Amino acid sequence: MTVEEIKDYATAFKKSMWSPVIDLLNLRGRLAIEKNQEVIDSQMPSKTATAVAHPNIAFIKYWGNINHELRIPTNGSISMNLASLETRTTVTFEESLDKDVLLLNNEPATDAAVTRVSQLLNRVREVAGIDVHASVESNNNFPTGAGIASSASAFAALALAASRAAGLNSDSDELSRLARTGSGSASRSVPGGFVEWYAGEDHETSYANSIAAPEHWDLVDCVAIVSDVHKRTGSTQGHQSADSSLLQSARVADAPRRLELCRQALLEKDFHNFAEVVELDNNLMHAVMMTSKPPLIYWQPATLAVMDAVQEWRSNGLEACYTIDAGPNVHVICTADDSQKVQEKLLKIEGVKKVLTAKPGGPAHLVG
Amino acid sequence: MTVEEIKDYATAFKKSMWSPVIDLLNLRGRLAIEKNQEVIDSQMPSKTATAVAHPNIAFIKYWGNINHELRIPTNGSISMNLASLETRTTVTFEESLDKDVLLLNNEPATDAAVTRVSQLLNRVREVAGIDVHASVESNNNFPTGAGIASSASAFAALALAASRAAGLNSDSDELSRLARTGSGSASRSVPGGFVEWYAGEDHETSYANSIAAPEHWDLVDCVAIVSDVHKRTGSTQGHQSADSSLLQSARVADAPRRLELCRQALLEKDFHNFAEVVELDNNLMHAVMMTSKPPLIYWQPATLAVMDAVQEWRSNGLEACYTIDAGPNVHVICTADDSQKVQEKLLKIEGVKKVLTAKPGGPAHLVG
Numbered sequence: 161m162t163v164e165e166i167k168d169y170a171t172a173f174k175k176s177m178w179s180p181v182i183d184l185l186n187l188r189g190r191l192a193i194e195k196n197q198e199v200i201d202s203q204m205p206s207k208t209a210t211a212v213a214h215p216n217i218a219f220i221k222y223w224g225n226i227n228h229e230l231r232i233p234t235n236g237s238i239s240m241n242l243a244s245l246e247t248r249t250t251v252t253f254e255e256s257l258d259k260d261v262l263l264l265n266n267e268p269a270t271d272a273a274v275t276r277v278s279q280l281l282n283r284v285r286e287v288a289g290i291d292v293h294a295s296v297e298s299n300n301n302f303p304t305g306a307g308i309a310s311s312a313s314a315f316a317a318l319a320l321a322a323s324r325a326a327g328l329n330s331d332s333d334e335l336s337r338l339a340r341t342g343s344g345s346a347s348r349s350v351p352g353g354f355v356e357w358y359a360g361e362d363h364e365t366s367y368a369n370s371i372a373a374p375e376h377w378d379l380v381d382c383v384a385i386v387s388d389v390h391k392r393t394g395s396t397q398g399h400q401s402a403d404s405s406l407l408q409s410a411r412v413a414d415a416p417r418r419l420e421l422c423r424q425a426l427l428e429k430d431f432h433n434f435a436e437v438v439e440l441d442n443n444l445m446h447a448v449m450m451t452s453k454p455p456l457i458y459w460q461p462a463t464l465a466v467m468d469a470v471q472e473w474r475s476n477g478l479e480a481c482y483t484i485d486a487g488p489n490v491h492v493i494c495t496a497d498d499s500q501k502v503q504e505k506l507l508k509i510e511g512v513k514k515v516l517t518a519k520p521g522g523p524a525h526l527v528g
Numbered sequence: 529m530t531v532e533e534i535k536d537y538a539t540a541f542k543k544s545m546w547s548p549v550i551d552l553l554n555l556r557g558r559l560a561i562e563k564n565q566e567v568i569d570s571q572m573p574s575k576t577a578t579a580v581a582h583p584n585i586a587f588i589k590y591w592g593n594i595n596h597e598l599r600i601p602t603n604g605s606i607s608m609n610l611a612s613l614e615t616r617t618t619v620t621f622e623e624s625l626d627k628d629v630l631l632l633n634n635e636p637a638t639d640a641a642v643t644r645v646s647q648l649l650n651r652v653r654e655v656a657g658i659d660v661h662a663s664v665e666s667n668n669n670f671p672t673g674a675g676i677a678s679s680a681s682a683f684a685a686l687a688l689a690a691s692r693a694a695g696l697n698s699d700s701d702e703l704s705r706l707a708r709t710g711s712g713s714a715s716r717s718v719p720g721g722f723v724e725w726y727a728g729e730d731h732e733t734s735y736a737n738s739i740a741a742p743e744h745w746d747l748v749d750c751v752a753i754v755s756d757v758h759k760r761t762g763s764t765q766g767h768q769s770a771d772s773s774l775l776q777s778a779r780v781a782d783a784p785r786r787l788e789l790c791r792q793a794l795l796e797k798d799f800h801n802f803a804e805v806v807e808l809d810n811n812l813m814h815a816v817m818m819t820s821k822p823p824l825i826y827w828q829p830a831t832l833a834v835m836d837a838v839q840e841w842r843s844n845g846l847e848a849c850y851t852i853d854a855g856p857n858v859h860v861i862c863t864a865d866d867s868q869k870v871q872e873k874l875l876k877i878e879g880v881k882k883v884l885t886a887k888p889g890g891p892a893h894l895v896g
Contacts, residue, residue: 406782407775407815414774443823447775447815455811457836461829461879468825511829 208252209324213316213349213524214241215308217381217483217491219438220422221445222344222357224402224412231344232366234402235415236359238422239348240493241521242381243374247313248527249298251281251321257293264298280315280342281322288326296322302516308383309395309485315342316349316524324526332523336367339524344399352523354426356419374520377429380499382492383516384506386462393456395486404453411444431495435474435481438493442483449486460488462511469509478502576620577692581684581717581892582609583676585749585859587806587851588790589813590712590725592770592780599712600734602770603783604727606790607716608861609889610749611742615681616895617666619649619689625661632666648683648710649690656694664690670884676751677763677853683710684717684892692894700891704735707892712767720891722794724787742888745797748867751884752858752874754830761824763854772821779812799863803842803849806861810851817854828856830879837877846870 216239224234260278262269269277281294296318300310319339323330330338332351340347341363348355351370354377360366393401402408418441425434449456463484470482470492480494480502494502499517506515584607592602628646630637637645649662664686668678687707691698698706700719708715709731716723719738722745728734761769770776786809793802817824831852838850838860848862848870862870867885874883 406778407812410774410778439823440819440821443818444775447819450811451808451815453808455807457832457839459832460836461833464825464827464832465829468828471825 207254207325208250209321209526210248210250210528211317211320211324211524212246212248212527213313213320213346214243214518214521215245215247215302215310215313216241216345216348216355216521217493218345218348218485219426219434219483219493220415220419220441221483221485223399223445223448224408225344225399226361228400230363230366231340231347231399232362233344233357233359234408234412236419237345237348237357238371238419238426239345239355239357240379240381241349241352241355241374241523242308242518243521244518245300245302245308245313245516245521247298247300247310247317249296249314249317249321250528251294251296251318251325253290253292253294253325255292257295260293261295262298263296265300265304276342277318280318280338283338283341284319284322284326284328288328290326294322294325303388308489308516309345309487311343311395312345312349315339315346318342319346319350320524320526333367333369335524336369337363340366340368343395345395350524353520356423370523371423372426374522377426377520378496379520380494380496380502381518382494382499382502382506383518384462384466384490384492384509384512385514385516386466386490386511387460387488388513393486398449398452398456398486401452401454401456402448405448405451407444407451408448411448414444431479435479435493438481438483439471446484456486458484458487460511462509463488463490465509465511466490466492466506469505473502473505575622575693576618577689577894578616578618578896579685579688579692579892580614580616580895581681581688581714582611582886582889583613583615583670583678583681584609584713584716584723584889585851585861586713586716586853587794587802587861588783588787588809589851589853591767591813591816592776593712593767594729596768598731598734599708599715599767600730601712601725601727602776602780604787605713605716605725606739606787606794607713607723607725608747608749609717609720609723609742609891610676610886611889612886613668613670613676613681613884613889615666615668615678615685617664617682617685617689618896619662619664619686619693621658621660621662621693623660625663628661629663630666631664633668633672644710645686648686648706651706651709652687652690652694652696656696658694662690662693671756676857676884677713677855679711679763680713680717683707683714686710687714687718688892688894701735701737703892704737705731708734708736711763713763718892721888724791738891739791740794742890745794745888746864747888748862748864748870749886750860750862750867750870750874751886752830752834752860752877752880753882753884754834754858754879755828755856756881761854766817766820766824766854769820769822769824770816773816773819775812775819776816779816782812799847803847803861806849806851807839814852824854826852826855828879830877831856831858833877833879834858834860834874837873841870841873 218239220238222237262274316339319335336347336350347368348357353374354372356371357368421437483491586607588606590605630642684707704715704718715736716725721742722740724739725736789805851859
């Protein structure tokens with residue numbers, strides 16, 4: 161035997177001697193993994209869930225928080241869900257992930273977006289008592305930058321899908337609270353139809369309820385798209401600047417009166433009173449925005465052209481009024497009877513690129 | 529003699545018999561008229577006077593009154609007279625007139641305009657102790673509807689011309705008070721240069737003074753004319769609606785702070801601070817306007833385009849800021865160094881029809 165042959169023999173002997181032990185260790189490892197999986201399965205009867213939620217347009221606006229982290233607003237608000245527009249979100253808790261993963265409209269999301277989603281998932285994991293990362297896939301059926309804020313529908317759908325995927329049976333109020341922590345207006349996309357978000361004073365008391373079903377009043381939101389440029393100052397930052405306007409406290413102090421007027425007008429389907437309070441509330445919010453430090457002026461030339469036209473149409477008998485979120489596009493709210501006329505007229509205004517329409521929409525719901 | 533001849537003779541006899549008496553009566557009448565004229569002449573050493581006054585642009589705005597009749601404002605304001613623009617007004621008290629007569633830019637004025645002028649003339653007549661009507665001729669060297677309110681220069685020139693024509697030697701403070709009763713902002717067109725109108729609380733305490741001479745700071749007002757359509761709601765009516773906005777009291781309560789900031793920035797020629805407070809104050813006034821009942825939105829699409837552009841230019845180092853009165857045109861206030869650039873840039877903005885420019889102007893003064 162050469163020295164080489166002796167070495168090879170020794171190596172083979174060692175291998176054969178240890179292999180049963182190695183096999184045994186491997187088996188125990190596999191068992192451990194399988195046992196662990198059973199524990200997780202028992203915690204999470206369905207690890208995946210898909211939910212749909214609609215964006216909403218506020219008639220009485222949300223602008224400013226008394227608690228920015230929990231998004232407890234300075235004043236209550238009233239909105240309508242937008243039926244034809246939706247965000248569809250699937251949440252899957254997966255052992256194999258070492259972090260949360262987010263696909264937005266089939267593209268990997270930015271770190272900032274992932275962080276915001278993870279914060280909501282953390283709340284769900286904490287309540288569900290689980291410690292597993294999730295993959296989240298979220299798609300809007302309306303183009304990003306089409307003038308429709310997607311954060312409301314996105315966080316409402318996320319709250320519902322994540323809660324169900326984690327095995328929680330949260331009710332609408334609880335889902336509304338949860339959605340609120342991701343995006344304030346998302347609290348209003350959880351219940352259906354015409355919705356009021358009670359400002360409250362803490363996490364428990366700040367949530368939204370339906371005040372009328374979608375079928376209650378056949379209003380139409382005709383969204384005049386005047387720009388698809390992304391807004392320069394996002395809402396989260398904007399809400400934080402609201403208190404820098406010396407007009408904010410007067411706007412907030414009067415909010416209960418406007419909420420009452422709007423609620424009544426909605427319940428009575430009184431378009432005249434509805435239009436007056438919706439436009440006043442809108443102008444109050446934009447007054448606060450443009451007097452904040454730094455000033456936020458979201459309107460563009462065509463925004464004003466639409467506002468002016470809508471006022472004139474209404475004075476001539478058309479049932480239409482305007483409201484504008486933190487961007488340049490104008491939501492023209494009208495009765496179904498007048499919606500065709502409104503669309504045609506809007507498209508004739510210089511600077512209006514297109515018009516999306518939506519009827520009152522239902523609540524966030526599970527699908528698939 | 530025929531019957532006809534007898535009649536003619538009788539008529540001739542009557543005439544010749546009465547003619548000395550008639551002559552005597554005529555003479556007494558003439559003497560009476562001449563004597564009366566002497567009395568008037570002694571009351572009115574110069575029955576006619578011509579004055580020139582400039583319009584002004586407010587940096588801290590006047591919007592709302594605590595006394596509408598006397599135009600005692602809710603808050604003090606600061607402005608700059610506009611040198612190249614002027615109203616020239618001649619007032620002549622004439623025995624022969626049975627009412628006040630007003631020619632505006634060589635056209636007979638409306639009854640409403642005559643009434644407003646007569647109200648100021650009545651104050652003058654009362655103080656001067658005279659009871660004679662006046663003819664008033666007033667001409668602007670800038671086109672009506674060019675976006676420059678002419679009421680300030682018009683009532684400042686009228687106050688001065690009428691007072692002097694009535695033989696009064698009112699000082700600047702008194703003329704400022706008088707001008708204020710015709711048009712609030714006219715009180716600021718009486719003194720020269722950079723002017724502060726002390727709100728006061730009654731006729732005696734509400735008047736304007738110069739805070740710096742025209743030469744103090746070589747600012748230029750570049751007025752971007754975007755529309756020559758007459759405003760839908762005049763200022764007088766607008767001031768009366770200010771209190772219908774729930775934001776007005778917050779705007780007014782903070783006015784002393786803004787006045788101080790503006791005064792300091794002017795005295796120190798600190799353009800950065802000046803621009804910030806001027807735009808804030810402007811936005812506060814328009815916030816009140818657009819939340820009044822009914823809402824007053826004076827901006828047009830091109831107004832917003834100019835506001836947006838000016839903010840961008842300033843962020844890139846140009847010394848320019850915007851301010852807008854109760855109309856759609858934008859006053860872009862800039863330093864003389866940057867005024868050429870500002871004019872060129874303004875003319876490139878869609879919707880800007882032309883640009884007028886004015887440097888700081890002097891006080892209302894007598895001419896001719």
